[in-house]
Amino acid sequence: MTAENQAFQKVTESTGSNPIQANPYGPNPSDFLSNVGNFQLIDSTLREGEQFANAFFSTEKKIEIAKALDAFGVDYIELTSPVASEQSRKDCEAICKLGLKAKILTHIRCHMDDAKVAVETGVDGVDVVIGTSKFLRQYSHGKDMNYIAKSAIEVIEFVKSKGIEIRFSSEDSFRSDLVDLLNIYKTVSKIGVNRIGIADTVGCANPRQVYELVRTLKSVVNCDIECHFHNDTGCAIANAYCALEAGAKLIDVCVLGIGERNGIVPIGGLMARMIVADPDYVKSKYKLHKIRDLENLVADAVEVNIPFNNPITGFCAFTHKAGIHAKAILANPSTYEILDPHDFGMKRYIHFANRLTGWNAIKSRVDQLNLSLTDSEVKIVTAKIKKMGDIRPLNIDDVDSIIKDYHAEINTPTLIPKKTKADEEPLDISGEPATKKVKK
């Protein structure tokens, strides 16, 4: 049980209420449509992610990424359209033959030419998309809603006849006319698609708009709802969460959120959000310890660094610095952590080699060094550390020297401290800059 769950447990015990109600970050129990505790992931790193500016995936790299995604536990892996290029089609066929647990999808335009190629690749399902906003109807494909409905019916019936899954999605849904959307989704739902998709193609939607659109669609379709959110305005994860709350079932994600422009919902960030909402579901379904390797694999492939503030794996995601925080974290990590680093195979750090440190953090370092100082002595040595920290940035060796010198000074003639445990073992709680500790 994580420290956070223990906190929830305490609330439950004291109120005698339902444990879900005790988690203030979880789904509202009165919200029967919510899929916050019952969602699926469609990973699109090998489709949307290939549209990221830096991306070029060789066949071998695609296979490596597909296997890593499968090992992590994603439900679906979406691949680039087989009509994009000859090699794209061959890669799609190769990934279908891997025998992964995840279902393999490919993503095509709403056109029979694309559909005919897609169904021959061996995929488990086809994701069909066509723009419905006035921008895309006028400037992308130039077709009206009647034409869209007609070609959607033709493509859907064809793919269904092959016995594989079919999803129909409207591109740029949030800038599309609501009546148009309701009509097209009603039509495709009636002929029996596995899922409909809505896409915030330009990243314009906010969580409330997402909630309202998903809720409205829920009442007109009888299939699952998938959502695709771009992150242009920084709302992608929040929008995904709201979509699930409103009853959507599947979220499109990419490793590190890579995709067109600044990308879509990042799988790691979404896991961070969802584990807070439903820890049991997320921990039982996804191999969270693999998230770091998965991100490193894709970061290397597309030649980017993991952002410093990335949820979970950013270098300082579990580093606590200020004295007030450090004291409380040492007493109980739930004070300043909503995520338990151990759930993701990560460690927490206390960065005490700086002028914002406090005597509680320094006392913990003194203990690690196997030195004996009274609380008053620790306060004196803390003042020395802070004084030095006012002059220049400190590192762990500076702090250790100040502590050891002070210890020696008050314990003369024992001038040579014996080799300590801290000299031998890597420590969770250290003053070493987390850059050194949490790297790929």
Ligand SMILES: CC(=O)SCCNC(=O)CCNC(=O)[C@H](O)C(C)(C)COP(=O)(O)OP(=O)(O)OC[C@H]1O[C@@H](n2cnc3c(N)ncnc32)[C@H](O)[C@@H]1OP(=O)(O)O
């Ligand atoms: C929002 C998204 O991310 S959607 C997914 C985007 N994915 C891709 O674009 C996959 C990679 N794309 C490609 O390899 C190429 O664009 C291809 C093979 C799909 C098409 O290439 P081309 O035939 O050379 O056309 P081009 O890329 O210039 O223009 C897109 C064509 O698709 C048509 N089109 C665009 N969207 C759709 C759609 N959803 N359904 C049907 N047709 C569409 C456009 O009308 C245009 O056709 P036209 O110029 O012949 O009238």
Ligand SMILES: O=C(O)CCC(=O)C(=O)O
């Ligand atoms: O197929 C979809 O639902 C989404 C397509 C896409 O990448 C987008 O609209 O941004």
Ligand SMILES: [Zn+2]
């Ligand atoms: Zn997209």
